[in-house]
Amino acid sequence: DQQVKQNSPSLSVQEGRISILNCDYTNSMFDYFLWYKKYPAEGPTFLISISSIKDKNEDGRFTVFLNKSAKHLSLHIVPSQPGDSAVYFCAASGQGAQKLVFGQGTRLTINP
Amino acid sequence: DTEVTQTPKHLVMGMTNKKSLKCEQHMGHRAMYWYKQKAKKPPELMFVYSYEKLSINESVPSRFSPECPNSSLLNLHLHALQPEDSALYLCASSRSSQGPGLTDTQYFGPGTRLTVL
Numbered sequence: 001d002q003q004v005k006q007n008s009p010s011l012s013v014q015e016g017r018i019s020i021l022n023c024d025y026t027n028s029m030f031d032y033f034l035w036y037k038k039y040p041a042e043g044p045t046f047l048i049s050i051s052s053i054k055d056k057n058e059d060g061r062f063t064v065f066l067n068k069s070a071k072h073l074s075l076h077i078v079p080s081q082p083g084d085s086a087v088y089f090c091a092a093s094g095q096g097a098q099k100l101v102f103g104q105g106t107r108l109t110i111n112p
Numbered sequence: 113d114t115e116v117t118q119t120p121k122h123l124v125m126g127m128t129n130k131k132s133l134k135c136e137q138h139m140g141h142r143a144m145y146w147y148k149q150k151a152k153k154p155p156e157l158m159f160v161y162s163y164e165k166l167s168i169n170e171s172v173p174s175r176f177s178p179e180c181p182n183s184s185l186l187n188l189h190l191h192a193l194q195p196e197d198s199a200l201y202l203c204a205s206s207r208s209s210q211g212p213g214l215t216d217t218q219y220f221g222p223g224t225r226l227t228v229l
Contacts, residue, residue: 104154
């Protein structure tokens with residue numbers, strides 16, 4: 001049972017445009033959500049997180065939106081840059097638990 | 113500084129070998145984690161240490177043996193591995209803020225690429 005889903009395996013966006021990555025979850029006990037960026041053969045790099053008491057969190061070019069009623073979150077990157085090309089993982093945890101549940105990842109490619 | 117270091121970067125071992133992976137952090141984090149990641153898959157949790165005590169073991173085979181000598185170090189001892197154990201092994205750490213409503217971000221190291229022949 002996949003509790004965190006990223007339904008788009010890949011996404012291609014033109015440089016300078018907005019990239020929108022989506023993530024859905026099924027477990028209503030999740031209350032903390034994170035996005036990680038991963039280059040090949042490297043560890044995931046933490047990007048941005050959001051607690052369930054908020055519906056938006058912004059950090060520079062990155063904004064995460066949380067829709068609790070739809071159990072959906074999204075990561076917006078604007079403007080997109082070539083260095084943003086990587087695999088993006090959505091992850092969730094609940095009730096202060098230490099276990100992170102990851103989505104399958106979305107490969108983002110930024111085209112010049 | 114959010115750096116987690118892992119050594120070695122690459123490791124090739126035979127099925128009868130004994131080897132160890134090492135992980136270190138100096139952020140004062142009190143929780144440390146081992147994950148396994150296969151190609152094109154998300155990281156899978158293996159073990160969690162909280163305040164130097166093993167708090168989660170995700171039913172990992174005994175050929176993987178974790179050890180936390182102190183709050184900054186985490187080892188993963190490997191013995192009699194199988195070829196299907198070949199993967200990227202990731203270490204992570206976090207402050208270990210626990211409880212409802214508290215958030216705890218995990219920071220990952222670069223990983224050890226393990227190949228079992």
